[in-house]
Amino acid sequence: MVRIISDTSTLYSTTQAQEAGFAVSPLSVTIAGKSYREFDEISSEEFVAIIRQGHMPTSSQPAIGEVEALMNSYPEDEIVNVAMAAGLSGTYNSAVAAAQLCDHGDKITVVNTRTLCGPHRYLVERAIQWAKEGHTREKIVEKLNALMDTAKSYLVPADFDYLRRGGRLSPLVSYVGKAANLTPIMTQTENGERLTVAGIRRGYPHAVKYIVEQLKKAGVEKGWQVQISHAGALEKAELTLKALKEAMPDVDYHIYPLSPAFITQGGPGCVAVQYIKM
Secondary structure, eight states: OEEEEEEGGGSOOHHHHHHHTOEEEOOEEEETTEEEEBTTTBOHHHHHHHHTTTOOOEEEOOOHHHHHHHHHTOTTSEEEEEEOOBTTBSHHHHHHHHHHHSTTGGGEEEEEOSOOHHHHHHHHHHHHHHHHTTOOHHHHHHHHHHHHTTOEEEEEOSOHHHHHHHTOBOGGGTTGGGSTTOEEEEEEOTTSSSEEEEEEESSHHHHHHHHHHHHHHTTOOTTEEEEEEESSOHHHHHHHHHHHHHHOTTSEEEEEEOOHHHHHHHOTTOEEEEEEEO
């Protein structure tokens, strides 16, 4: 049997993951002097509300020991750990280290998806499906690698300082967001490990127009899934969805609240638009 495990970049809580047929190690966030396991102990909405009171958050990946314990809970099974992008978090490296500590580490494959949040969630859901269909660990990894190459992410921050402070930016673009009335649109670098500026527009509606244009150029249409995730910015997410649907009506669209750990990096009010081939 092949077990699928992951982390809460999938936007699943531990309970929701169990119901969906896999297991997660939660990332943690610390704010106002208290630490929480994201989704299990604090919701995205509660987290944003505390930030807006003036508190600055931090985040951390699951502890290696916790991931190792999760892996060791399936001693007879093969495991595919579908991890979020290396570089944007230490979660992948923690999973690799945990697998090396396990007695059955030779039966564990840790996949660096080079993505996070929406596409990460979709990859895990497909991996669960393939495991139920009886595919081998090697075949599941092969299929994941093929799908990963079709994923792309855009992020529109409302407060550029969060990305700069978190060190997720290419050095030359660290202060672009400070320009008056300019809205930077971020995307992942080729290896998925950092964020860089994809475009700069005046105001959020123009940023959305740019993203729509990029998705159309990429050939996103029927047979693709687009995920819109937001940090306490449902109105902006719905505006984005409306623009995307008008341009590409046959796409499979989903809106999610961003995970608290990612809100720590993107800041309250940010919106992510991501896509992946189905």
